[in-house]
Amino acid sequence: MRGVLGKSRKMICSLLSQAPVSPAYYYRSSPSIYKPKPSNRFSWGFLAPIPSPAIRVFCSKPGEVGGLMASSVQNQGSISYLTQREAAEVDETLMGPLGFSVDQLMELAGLSVATSIAEVYKPSEYNRILAICGPGNNGGDGLVAARHLYHFGYKPFVCYPKRTQKPLYSGLVTQLESLSIPFLSVDELPMDLSKDFDILVDAMFGFSFHGAPRPPFDDLIKKLINLHYYEQAQRKSPVIVSVDIPSGWHVEEGDVGGDGIKPDMLVSLTAPKLCAKKFSGPHHFLGGRFVPPAIAEKYKLQLPQYPGMSMCVRIGKPPQIDISALRENYISPEFLEEQVEADPLDQFRKWFDDAMAANLKEPNAMALSTTGKDGKPSSRMVLLKGVDKDGFVWFTNYESQKARQLSENPHAALLFYWDGLNRQVRVEGSVEKVSDEESEQYFHSRPRGSQLGAIVSKQSTVVPGRHVLHQQYKELEEKYSKESLIPKPKYWGGYRLKPERFEFWQGQPSRLHDRLEYSPQETDGKRVWKIVRLAP
Ligand SMILES: NC(=O)C1=CN([C@@H]2O[C@H](COP(=O)(O)OP(=O)(O)OC[C@H]3O[C@@H](n4cnc5c(N)ncnc54)[C@H](OP(=O)(O)O)[C@@H]3O)[C@@H](O)[C@H]2O)[C@H](O)CC1
Numbered sequence: 161m162r163g164v165l166g167k168s169r170k171m172i173c174s175l176l177s178q179a180p181v182s183p184a185y186y187y188r189s190s191p192s193i194y195k196p197k198p199s200n201r202f203s204w205g206f207l208a209p210i211p212s213p214a215i216r217v218f219c220s221k222p223g224e225v226g227g228l229m230a231s232s233v234q235n236q237g238s239i240s241y242l243t244q245r246e247a248a249e250v251d252e253t254l255m256g257p258l259g260f261s262v263d264q265l266m267e268l269a270g271l272s273v274a275t276s277i278a279e280v281y282k283p284s285e286y287n288r289i290l291a292i293c294g295p296g297n298n299g300g301d302g303l304v305a306a307r308h309l310y311h312f313g314y315k316p317f318v319c320y321p322k323r324t325q326k327p328l329y330s331g332l333v334t335q336l337e338s339l340s341i342p343f344l345s346v347d348e349l350p351m352d353l354s355k356d357f358d359i360l361v362d363a364m365f366g367f368s369f370h371g372a373p374r375p376p377f378d379d380l381i382k383k384l385i386n387l388h389y390y391e392q393a394q395r396k397s398p399v400i401v402s403v404d405i406p407s408g409w410h411v412e413e414g415d416v417g418g419d420g421i422k423p424d425m426l427v428s429l430t431a432p433k434l435c436a437k438k439f440s441g442p443h444h445f446l447g448g449r450f451v452p453p454a455i456a457e458k459y460k461l462q463l464p465q466y467p468g469m470s471m472c473v474r475i476g477k478p479p480q481i482d483i484s485a486l487r488e489n490y491i492s493p494e495f496l497e498e499q500v501e502a503d504p505l506d507q508f509r510k511w512f513d514d515a516m517a518a519n520l521k522e523p524n525a526m527a528l529s530t531t532g533k534d535g536k537p538s539s540r541m542v543l544l545k546g547v548d549k550d551g552f553v554w555f556t557n558y559e560s561q562k563a564r565q566l567s568e569n570p571h572a573a574l575l576f577y578w579d580g581l582n583r584q585v586r587v588e589g590s591v592e593k594v595s596d597e598e599s600e601q602y603f604h605s606r607p608r609g610s611q612l613g614a615i616v617s618k619q620s621t622v623v624p625g626r627h628v629l630h631q632q633y634k635e636l637e638e639k640y641s642k643e644s645l646i647p648k649p650k651y652w653g654g655y656r657l658k659p660e661r662f663e664f665w666q667g668q669p670s671r672l673h674d675r676l677e678y679s680p681q682e683t684d685g686k687r688v689w690k691i692v693r694l695a696p
Pocket residue numbers: 251262265266267269294295296297298299300301364365366367368369370371372373374375377403404405429430447448
């Protein structure tokens with residue numbers, strides 16, 4: 161089967177560098193979550209999937225995103241809590257026999273704080289951040305977090321009233337100044353923080369706090385406490401994110417008098433401290449993904465698994481989900497008629513290259529919708545395995561539901577959704593089977609396991625149990641030793657959709673999306689594509 165482009169990824173990326181905007185300009189108000197770089201070579205016709213961590217998020221109110229699910233959700237009862245002495249000991253061990261420097265730990269701790277914030281609070285709704293940094297390492301975490309949050313697209317400010325000239329800290333200050341991040345003195349802070357900031361990062365004190373807060377931190381802590389009364393008066397107030405310990409709380413007994421700050425988020429570092437048991441805010445995260453087994457064993461740490469490559473993990477359950485508030489506010493470059501390719505296939509290739517360059521997961525995954533003679537539509541995901549001037553190709557079982565419907569009604573719709581770029585592409589047309597040669601060639605290009613799977617699976621029929629499939633698979637594995645050719649089943653092969661309509665959709669703010677439709681017109685006996693803009 162001929163693919164259309166045999167371009168290497170390098171060539172595609174260099175093409176992209178001439179593109180008016182790079183994928184980085186496509187902006188969803190969703191947090192920047194690290195995605196691994198793809199390792200697979202890319203060429204048209206045979207596209208390999210790109211692994212990336214499965215991350216699902218839920219939100220609880222406009223602009224607020226819940227948190228990581230799956231293995232990160234733990235019953236808080238099974239979590240360990242460190243005493244103040246244990247916390248100090250762990251740090252000493254990490255920075256002594258275990259070879260870490262305080263710079264490294266502070267960098268990782270600050271990054272954990274920033275990623276925890278980004279998991280929950282979208283920069284489009286919670287953009288202005290004030291990091292209040294104390295005189296010790298907790299303050300250093302705050303300085304590091306401010307720098308990362310700047311690069312995540314937030315607008316950070318820093319209040320760092322008691323500075324030390326230690327190179328580590330003055331270096332952090334220089335880094336922030338080089339980004340023109342404003343430093344505000346205590347006197348420069350507004351009396352009422354609620355109007356000027358969306359997030360307050362409490363990086364004043366960590367596990368070395370003791371006694372009563374001394375100036376100027378006593379007043380700063382009071383400012384944060386007062387916000388709680390605004391909240392009670394139903395006034396919008398900034399969320400408070402406490403680093404490691406809610407400042408002013410007793411490191412072990414917590415908010416002893418009950419009149420301390422009430423953070424919305426607590427980012428415990430390395431492991432939660434005893435005071436975290438008294439934390440009742442909606443978002444408790446763990447950061448500091450550097451705990452070696454020696455420490456975990458010594459302190460019998462029970463901690464949630466970090467998912468994928470994430471630098472933070474939620475402790476406990478995300479807050480109740482308000483599904484109606486689940487939305488992204490798409491911000492993208494405008495998509496204009498004068499910019500697009502005359503041939504929709506060229507336009508598709510351009511957008512597909514962008515999706516590949518943006519490292520989106522399986523950009524060749526598409527929803528395939530079919531309808532049989534009963535007029536009842538059905539949809540499912542399939543993988544695009546080739547596209548050229550003749551059409552869009554996928555492979556499947558010729559006795560499945562989709563196959564039955566296509567035999568009754570040989571028309572279908574394809575839908576690509578490239579979320580990282582706020583884009584969807586719709587392709588509709590008539591469908592026919594590809595040649596046996598194409599099916600044979602593709603079938604034998606698949607991993608042997610997939611070939612055996614295709615034989616085993618009477619796709620879309622009822623099976624008594626998964627063990628039946630696995631037993632049959634095992635028998636076939638023995639039957640077809642490593643070298644022998646696995647015969648393609650007659651009931652397996654490809655389909656090609658010959659496009660009769662395309663629509664390219666680019667998400668825009670306020671739902672005023674760009675939609676450009678291509679439909680075929682006969683002009684002087686030639687088929688040309690007419691391009692119109694559809695209302696969003
Ligand atoms: N393992 C990790 O993930 C790492 C976490 N880190 C962070 O470091 C803090 C602990 O840092 P440390 O410097 O030991 O302590 P603090 O940041 O809590 O603060 C110490 C300074 O605060 C002063 N202090 C103490 N009590 C008061 C008070 N009541 N009023 C005013 N000032 C106070 C204290 O002064 P002293 O005179 O008491 O010495 C210090 O100047 C930990 O919690 C993490 O956030 C690191 O990043 C390393 C890795």
